[in-house]
Amino acid sequence: MDYSYYPGCSLKGSASSLDRDVRKIFNLLGHNLLEIPDWNCCGALEYGGKELTNLSRENIRKIEDGPCEIIAPCPACYKNLKDANKDFNFKTNFTVLHPLELFDKELLASLKVKHDLKGMLFTPYYGCVLLRPEETAIKNKYIMEEIITFFSGEIDGEKVRDKCCGASRLFASKMVTEKLSKLLLEQSKGIIVVFCPMCHMAMKMFSKKRKVIYLTDLLLYVMGEKKFL
Amino acid sequence: MQQTDYIIELAGHKKEDLSVCLGCRICASVCTVNDLEINANPQELLMNLFLGLNVDKDDPLVRFCTNCYRCTSACPWQIRIPDIVRGLRENLSTGSVFEHAIIESINIWGRMYEPYVFLRASLFVLKDGWARHMFRMMEYVINIVRSIHVPHKVKRI
Ligand code: SF4
Ligand code: SF4
Numbered sequence: 001m002d003y004s005y006y007p008g009c010s011l012k013g014s015a016s017s018l019d020r021d022v023r024k025i026f027n028l029l030g031h032n033l034l035e036i037p038d039w040n041c042c043g044a045l046e047y048g049g050k051e052l053t054n055l056s057r058e059n060i061r062k063i064e065d066g067p068c069e070i071i072a073p074c075p076a077c078y079k080n081l082k083d084a085n086k087d088f089n090f091k092t093n094f095t096v097l098h099p100l101e102l103f104d105k106e107l108l109a110s111l112k113v114k115h116d117l118k119g120m121l122f123t124p125y126y127g128c129v130l131l132r133p134e135e136t137a138i139k140n141k142y143i144m145e146e147i148i149t150f151f152s153g154e155i156d157g158e159k160v161r162d163k164c165c166g167a168s169r170l171f172a173s174k175m176v177t178e179k180l181s182k183l184l185l186e187q188s189k190g191i192i193v194v195f196c197p198m199c200h201m202a203m204k205m206f207s208k209k210r211k212v213i214y215l216t217d218l219l220l221y222v223m224g225e226k227k228f229l
Numbered sequence: 230m231q232q233t234d235y236i237i238e239l240a241g242h243k244k245e246d247l248s249v250c251l252g253c254r255i256c257a258s259v260c261t262v263n264d265l266e267i268n269a270n271p272q273e274l275l276m277n278l279f280l281g282l283n284v285d286k287d288d289p290l291v292r293f294c295t296n297c298y299r300c301t302s303a304c305p306w307q308i309r310i311p312d313i314v315r316g317l318r319e320n321l322s323t324g325s326v327f328e329h330a331i332i333e334s335i336n337i338w339g340r341m342y343e344p345y346v347f348l349r350a351s352l353f354v355l356k357d358g359w360a361r362h363m364f365r366m367m368e369y370v371i372n373i374v375r376s377i378h379v380p381h382k383v384k385r386i
Contacts, residue, residue: 009341014369016376038381041340044331053241087241132298133307164261164297171327171350174358176293179265205365 002067003097005033006059008077009041015074015197021216022073022099028223029107033071036062042080056084060094068094075129075196082136098130100143100195100215108150114224116152121190122218123157124148127199131162144193144215151222157188167198170205181206191229193218232320233278239316240309247279249306256300256310262293269293271300271310278313286321290314326353334380342380343373 003026011019026033036059043055060081063070072078075098082096124144131137140146141162145155166180181202185192191211194200204212213229220226237244254272262269269289277284284291296311304310318324324332330349334342347354359366 009343012340012378013343013373013376016372019376039340041335043335044341128295128297128299132302133309134302135307163264164295164299166261166295168296169293171354172325173293176265176295180261180295183264201369204368205362207365 001030001069002032002034004063004066004068004070005035006039006042006070006072006077006081007035008072008074009044010074010197015200018073018197018200018214018216021214021220022071024225025099025216025219026071028225029102034066036066036070038062042077044076044080053080053084053087056080057088060084060088060090063092063094068092070094070096071099072096073099073195075127076198079129079136086135098138098195100130100138101140103143103147104140105146105150108147111219111223113151113222115221117148117154117218117222118152119154120229121154121156122148122193123188123190124155124161124193124215125157125165125184125188125199125203126161127167127194127196128162128164130195144195147215148193148218154190156190157192160184160188165199165202167196167202170198170202177202178206185210233281236313236316236320237278239319240312242309242313244279246306246308247275250275250279250308251305252276253305255303255305256308259299259303260290261295261297261299262289265293267293275308275310275313278317284317286323288317291317291321291323326350338380340381344377345380347373 007019023033039059039062040055042059070081072081078096078098085094085096131141148155163184164180165184166177169176185207191213192203193213193215194203195215200212200214217226217229221229234244237247250272252272256271260269260271267289271290274284274288274290291314294311294314298311300310301307327350330346331341334345
């Protein structure tokens with residue numbers, strides 16, 4: 001199936017490994033990601049209100065004849081696109097999807113498993129934007145837990161899964177991010193699994209020896225495309 | 230000078246929307262800023278805005294709100310307080326050098342061009358004690374270097 005693809009700024013730079021791995025997984029699943037031509041930054045969390053939805057509205061407009069299902073892996077881009085899609089009447093009906101929303105039991109069962117996750121402990125960490133506010137949240141709020149347990153991994157971190165790591169203040173007030181991330185790290189065990197490039201950066205920065213990985217790393221490991229986690 | 234209506238509009242609200250606030254303070258009870266052991270009360274901020282009172286740069290939420298939307302999801306009216314805080318920050322020009330660099334980059338190229346942002350904010354980064362995190366930042370620096378490209382000039386909206 002063909003999808004329109006909105007990588008966003010981080011996936012073109014500091015999170016380029018996430019971009020590469022998302023593309024790889026979609027490829028392995030037999031899907032095509034067609035990058036939206038000449039997309040603009042969605043404004044992330046820096047721009048205020050109106051301008052923010054205007055930026056994403058224009059990005060959706062640029063799709064024109066492309067597929068009307070839009071994949072956005074970065075949670076901030078996903079939220080902004082979803083807000084814009086809700087606020088404006090486009091000629092075509094678009095759907096904004098996060099890669100996590102593609103996964104269900106059936107899809108997981110169809111994957112060729114090379115390594116399982118037996119004996120490994122994980123804290124799936126969603127952060128804020130994938131789960132809140134409700135109108136833009138992902139459909140299944142336990143999908144990462146379901147993926148991990150499907151491949152026999154163990155789960156910890158129920159207390160922290162939806163708490164805030166403060167990543168949005170990382171470059172404005174580092175003390176905030178440091179304190180919040182350390183709290184989450186103290187209250188959880190095992191490998192931290194994230195999908196958000198900002199959460200990845202915040203957690204990694206203050207995690208000392210704890211491993212912080214993207215869910216895409218875990219999936220590619222399970223599928224045998226990566227040798228280590 | 231604070232422009233209450235402008236700030237509320239930026240957040241996609243109307244002033245009347247804030248009048249539904251019940252004063253229940255559920256937002257305050259879940260606010261992430263409390264985890265920093267700093268007292269924050271989103272309800273008070275909304276009330277001050279509604280009454281047209283000034284909220285200044287030192288307000289704990291203007292300084293520390295993390296845009297986590299915990300308040301919104303707990304609020305019976307789903308009031309988007311972090312959007313209002315973002316409008317306030319813009320109005321009070323509280324952005325850090327880094328945030329200004331991001332906005333500048335978007336204004337020039339239509340996208341955040343990270344090499345520019347990091348160069349522009351390098352002094353700030355060094356001053357803010359980032360040097361000791363450099364080792365852990367290497368993964369991101371390598372990602373930037375690997376994907377280095379000339380800035381992609383996108384027509385500014
Ligand atoms: S979004 Fe801001 S005001 Fe709301 S709970 Fe989070 S830190 Fe507090
Ligand atoms: S939770 Fe909502 S209704 Fe209650 S005080 Fe906070 S903003 Fe007002």
